[in-house]
Amino acid sequence: MVNDRLWWEREDLCYREGRLHFGGHDLASFVTEEGTPKFVYRAARVRDNLERLRAALASQGVEHDAFYAIKANRHEPLVAYLKLLGRCGIDACSPGEIRHARQAGFEESEISYTGTSVSESDLDCLERHPGVHINCDSLSMIRRLGRRCPGRRIGIRVNTGLGAGYNDKLRYAGHKATKFGIYRDRFEEAIATAREADLRVETLHFHVGSGYLGDALDALEQVLERIGALLDTHPEIRRLNIGGGIGVRLVESDVAIDLDRWAALIARHMSRRGVRVQVEPGDYLIKDAGVLLVCVNTVEDKGGTRFVGVDAGFNIQNLAAHYQTPFIVAPLRRVGGAALERVTIAGNINEALDLLAEDVELPALAEGDLLALLNVGGYGAASSSNHCMRGEFREYLLLDEG
Ligand SMILES: Cc1ncc(COP(=O)(O)O)c(C=O)c1O
Numbered sequence: 001m002v003n004d005r006l007w008w009e010r011e012d013l014c015y016r017e018g019r020l021h022f023g024g025h026d027l028a029s030f031v032t033e034e035g036t037p038k039f040v041y042r043a044a045r046v047r048d049n050l051e052r053l054r055a056a057l058a059s060q061g062v063e064h065d066a067f068y069a070i071k072a073n074r075h076e077p078l079v080a081y082l083k084l085l086g087r088c089g090i091d092a093c094s095p096g097e098i099r100h101a102r103q104a105g106f107e108e109s110e111i112s113y114t115g116t117s118v119s120e121s122d123l124d125c126l127e128r129h130p131g132v133h134i135n136c137d138s139l140s141m142i143r144r145l146g147r148r149c150p151g152r153r154i155g156i157r158v159n160t161g162l163g164a165g166y167n168d169k170l171r172y173a174g175h176k177a178t179k180f181g182i183y184r185d186r187f188e189e190a191i192a193t194a195r196e197a198d199l200r201v202e203t204l205h206f207h208v209g210s211g212y213l214g215d216a217l218d219a220l221e222q223v224l225e226r227i228g229a230l231l232d233t234h235p236e237i238r239r240l241n242i243g244g245g246i247g248v249r250l251v252e253s254d255v256a257i258d259l260d261r262w263a264a265l266i267a268r269h270m271s272r273r274g275v276r277v278q279v280e281p282g283d284y285l286i287k288d289a290g291v292l293l294v295c296v297n298t299v300e301d302k303g304g305t306r307f308v309g310v311d312a313g314f315n316i317q318n319l320a321a322h323y324q325t326p327f328i329v330a331p332l333r334r335v336g337g338a339a340l341e342r343v344t345i346a347g348n349i350n351e352a353l354d355l356l357a358e359d360v361e362l363p364a365l366a367e368g369d370l371l372a373l374l375n376v377g378g379y380g381a382a383s384s385s386n387h388c389m390r391g392e393f394r395e396y397l398l399l400d401e402g
Contacts, residue, residue, distance in 0.1 A: 069282030146197020207243025290377020313347030
């Protein structure tokens with residue numbers, strides 16, 4: 001049994017008698033029936049994450065609406081759970097996501113659409129759903145939407161030139177031009193284009209990137225200042241959508257975001273302007289509410305590195321391989337006092353980048369051991385592929401608790 005808690009343990013995700021429990025369940029019990037790889041999500045954690053965020057905004061008096069960014073995880077039972085919970089709408093970025101949200105029971109009025117490189121067939125879908133709110137990401141989209149839907153109320157996605165996220169690859173604005181949103185130098189042109197196209201701009205939208213933490217609040221403040229200046233020149237715009245992107249601690253040294261400070265910043269810049277705020281969290285709601293169970297099949301030293309091979313690969317959870325954001329690896333059984341060794345966890349895809357965790361310290365592992373990868377609820381199943389025809393996995397939503 002391990003006496004000292006690991007830094008990431010929390011009440012609903014911790015070792016009890018040396019066995020990893022999630023929401024009161026021994027995670028090993030989920031493996032026996034169907035095997036691995038298997039994602040397990042905990043609905044109550046998603047709810048708590050959403051409520052924490054909303055409570056922070058409410059405590060600062062920020063009038064707001066929340067939209068879950070369904071791109072992070074579209075598992076049908078999860079989306080249905082959120083509909084029944086009734087505390088958020090859906091942020092969609094494609095016709096498929098609009099249909100998926102509608103099938104789970106979300107009304108058009110509960111859906112906000114913000115897409116990029118929007119095609120004519122995407123616009124066909126938006127035209128068929130007049131109650132869906134649309135944030136336009138380009139002048140081209142404004143022009144083409146206006147031809148189809150004169151009189152519609154829209155939002156404009158703005159790129160303020162400042163981004164934030166876990167690392168450079170996950171910042172959606174910065175020194176290098178990105179494809180997202182309309183830059184400030186063309187903002188007035190976008191407003192004029194909307195006016196000519198008989199579209200009414202009622203929302204501004206921005207999204208700084210994915211995974212910003214406590215140390216990014218200064219950058220967020222600068223973004224809000226720039227957005228505030230745009231709002232001052234257009235007092236008819238009454239809503240600001242601040243996108244998603246809030247991150248969770250991935251390593252012990254990460255600085256957690258202080259949601260009270262975050263909300264106070266938003267209040268300081270928006271409440272005095274009387275602007276209603278919208279948020280689109282994806283990963284923040286689901287990331288730490290999901291684990292991926294895998295089984296060790298190979299333990300072998302190669303070239304001085306101990307590789308631990310498992311039965312899932314970067315095709316099922318690609319964040320570490322594509323964005324170098326680390327997963328936490330937790331053996332489902334952990335015996336107290338066991339010596340630690342440095343290992344690299346390798347997936348089962350024939351690509352050199354298929355390493356799920358590099359040079360991590362774990363108790364000695366053996367073939368047949370079960371592991372959980374933590375902080376994998378978002379952008380795992382939703383962005384998985386059938387690379388090497390190893391696209392099979394199972395998903396399970398834990399609902400049976402308070
Ligand atoms: C416009 C927009 N909103 C919200 C999100 C959700 O971001 P996250 O899952 O990091 O919260 C994204 C992610 O790409 C996005 O592009």
